[in-house]
Amino acid sequence: YVSLDGSYRRTDFVDRSRSAHQLRALASGRAYNISVFSVKRNVNNKNDISRPVMLTTRTRPRPVEGFEITNVTASAITVQWALHRLKHSTVSRVRVSIRQPGDLADRTVELNSSVAKYTFLDLQPGERYIVHVTTLSGVGTEDHLSESLATATLHPLTGPLPPQNLTASRVTTTSVSMVWEQPPAGAVEGYIINVTTAQSVKSRYVPNGKLVSYTVRDLLPGQRYRLSVTAVQNTEQGQVHSEPIYLYVTTLQRDGALERRWSQAGHPRVLRNRLPPAFLPELRLLADHNAAEEPSPAPRFTELVDGRGRISARFGKSITMKTREGQNCSTNPCRNGGTCTRDIKSYHCSCRPGFKGRLCELACKKVPHSCTRLYSETKSFPVWEGGTCHYLYRRVYKVHQDVCYKESCKSSGSEKTTSRKPSTSHTLKKS
Template structure:
């Protein structure tokens, strides 16, 4: 007899697989029964059922979650229950994976005004590759895939106070035909309002809280004045000022109370005060005179060629300057500089699409992902050819070496 037509998998769950086919009235007039069998790879025994030709659908139950099954379908012809009926030609088997088990006992361990913490039981080892967490509101759906099969808790952040959300967690298993998703488990929650009484309920219920050094609000005197205009205003305490300077030269300031006066921040040091009538020792005075005489003689005359390392001296109207050879810098060409490569990193971003499953429909969300790229940078090391200490100039983060 002819094989069946239109064979397909109509439904797959964690423990059941439903198959469907079609028989044509004329083409399959000799077909009396349909044999459907299922087995797992490596198993010699298989589950077989023979159905009447009027049946076009069957469901295999009591299957293992997250396992691969092979399905065969064959048409039979013959009268009654013969021992050796005629069978159709063998068709290609169908490979089907049952869905993994969804997260068990999904609960919310804590709900605040902007965060929700969820927890569930740990699945058996090797059955889950990751989880898809969806956060749904009336206006939007946000999704994230966490590639960690051992995950047992997750905290959703950046929520709005007093907003209703529907949270869903879906288990993901990788197969040869791609990812297989379990049935999503849903939770409906409402975030808390920004109220101190609600926050105290968590502390009274035994949930640990972290105390932060936050200052009291500065609008309490205005509230008292609005309630009673005849009450005299109490003098406000002196403002407390805290200053922190980090290694990058940035200053962070925090004030204890609200200030009504402007604050001036000086980023540059004040000019040095000119000192008068300062006594200088005889040795110091002699060193200053020798240094001024040397600079004066060098500035007035370029014949001695004060430039070092083959630099050429050029006379100006008031002084001179040195034209240094390549590889040398400084006022007198006393610095021997060279480019030294070193490893560095460069941050760049790219846009990727992530699938979001909601109600059996796949949506795609686009997010910006930042990556770190290993690069080669160059810095300029200058060493004094004289008796002074070596100096180092700022690094040049370019691939092209500029000529000095």
């Protein structure tokens, strides 16, 4: 037997009692011409040799190395492999196949030996697939094409569909609320929320597949953020992620005039435990011009309702409240160095940093407290299958201890802490 290029030649002698022989020490993926003779030995060492029986065949090429899944989405699976320059010198093509467990035939593609990655498209989300790859030697059937043994078969699962129609339902100075469509039942088991700025990335995993909205808090005013939502599905091999859906938003600037306009529109985030207006409207009869003008009675109140729903009081006798006439900035009602600005009907105070409230009467500071942050990282795990070592990549979530800050406001005149929760109802009900 001799290789087609003539670089290797060898002769084996086999006893007549045998009808099979194994040729050893051959190169992988090479074609050989094999000739079998029958020999009759003579006394004078001049042996008689029959006509040869000829056979041309090719050894199997080596299988690929490092076969692994590099990316999985809801509709695509990407695999990659490696071919050594010397060990795989006889490999001419690579055949990659995929199928679902119930399919009768594979989806197969043959690639040039210089290609080391391929992506199967148009797959079904959340489905199990079987993927394997083999190498081929030879140009065609006339060149005695041979195929390697299949590598360790992979069983990837396509990921869930990404969240659909992700939008920002509400943007404030320190928070952004996001909403998306409800996924099919059982298709998603959780979501990963990422908040990215130019300096940092924060990630949180929410193990709730029925989640359709999320509010990102503790943001900075006037800052641009990139938010992303990724659907997660749990499998035997670990978590499978969908493609992330991105949302780019910029939080609102901290503007007092903007908050006043929001308050007039009835927005629930603005506190309503403020002082009554400086001027209360008066009702006069204009029909009788000769009637003597009488002073308007002061407004009377019989019930006090706290906008936060914490305090409610009724009075047996009505309470008369006197209005303050001509309230302006001449007396500078703003406390703690606040600047008074006159409006059409009243005034408002622009507070110094660290103070809030209608009259800048609240001293606010950020109080640190312990909290946890959830971070994710990708790790590789070596796995032996069929005598071949390959790596599986899994996303691992870790909880890190961190320090968060909560705003605490106290009246500058007393030690009583002031709640900063929003109010949604009227403060006083007039009798």
